[in-house]
Amino acid sequence: MTGTRVNEERLLSRLRALGQVGRDAQGRLCRLACTDADKAGRDQFVRWLRDAGLEVQVDRIGNVFGLWRTHESTDTPILIGSHLDTVINGGIFDGSYGVLAGLEVIETMKAQGVAIKHPLAVASFTNEEGTRYSPDMMGSLVYCGGLGVEEALASTGNDGTVLGAELARIGYAGAAEPGFLKVKAYLELHIEQGPILELEGIPIGVVENLQGISWQRVIIEGTANHAGTTPMSMRRDAGYAAARVITFLHDQACASTTATVATVGSISFAPNVINVIPSRATFTVDLRNPNERELKADEAIFGQFLERLAVELGVNLSVERLSRTEPVTFDPRMLSMIEEAARRDGLATKRMTSGAGHDAQMIVRIAPAAMIFVQSTGGISHNPREHTPDPDLVAGANILLQVATRLASE
Ligand SMILES: [Zn+2]
Secondary structure (H helix, E strand, C coil), rough: CCCCCCCHHHHHHHHHHHCCCECCCCCCCCCCCCCCHHHHHHHHHHHHHCCCCCCCECCCCCCCEEECCCCCCCCCCEEEEECCCCCCCCCCCHHHHHHHHHHHHHHHHHHCCCCCCCEEEEEECCCCCCCCCCCCHHHHHHHCCCHHHHHHHEECCCCCCCCHHHHHHCCCCCCCCCCCCCCCEEEEEEEEEHHHHHHHHCEEEEEECEEEEEEEEEEEEEEEECCCCCCCCHCHHHHHHHHHHHHHHHHHHHHCCCCCCEEEECCEEEEECCCCCCEEEEEEEEEEEECHHHHHHHHHHHHHHHHHHHHHCCCEEEEEEEEEEECCCHHHHHHHHHHHHHHHHCCCCCECCCCCEEEEEEEHHCCEEEEECCHHHHCCCCCCCCCCCCHHHHHHHHHHHHHHHHHCCC
16 A cells, blocks of 8 residues: 555544434434435535535535645646435445545545645535435436426426425535536546456446436326126226236346346225225336347337236326436546556456446536445445445545545646
């Protein structure tokens, strides 16, 4: 190991402290976007930004930035970011690790008086998880101009709330226009959320691309009728139709020679009664593939299946697109910098595709970007058992430090 190191004590203690902020009555970590719990997490982050002497800025979609600039630096910062919101009963590392490591890196550089040509900024993007409001990765999407800020603020949550009103209520409807920082390069450090690094005993993942993600909501309308008196041949059973869709998606993905994965993760029936044939099934479809052409083909095949199914079962089908992101490729030069930094620290690396969505895939539209992964024990995430060993957390932050220092001094 060479050169400056992060303060591992400070990084780890902040991660653990933030992991206690925003827990519900049952002790679950639930910092859903723009809730009181999210506010508590944001407030803690802002206190740390101020303690570190960083300039705090909040934009209109609620993204929070901590900025370090010097008289000598340009106005094109190196941005390090991720998110502080969580799913329901989430873990303490997803998102928070990247944000707090970003803060740690900047605080370290500032304390060491590193000569920078470009300012350093750390960002926490609003509503990355998409648990309460769609689409997910909203703050970074708005930041890069992929979604209008007014449209995003008007989003209605699954609890009936409006994002803009909630953001104002918790005090994070900022004044800065999204995109106000002209980013020179973007870095995101994240837990892998998959099992590969741990299985292969490799500490550092170098993320070269990201799967495209297609989210749709399907509503199937049939006819509610008596479960006992309606002959099987006379049913328009929305529940059965939904089951056929789920089976089709699973079989199709298993049989595919591509890297496609398909999931129906949320479903509800109406009237949802034991002795009534469902008149309506509402469910979500999550399709992912790292190749845009293949993902488009997966969507087309699924669409054709739905049309055939509607005719076969005599049900009405409607499909709503919730979000769609294209696969992305990260900056080859920055990937090499990550590998060089790891080599200097004596750490093995592996090039990877991210199976999960990340803010980096939005910011890559406006700046060269790269991601670093560290191990997730057992591949578990979005779960309180989410875990990364301390040495891996520290190692990842030190790689981030080296790459940020190099980018900032170019
Ligand atoms: Zn995340």
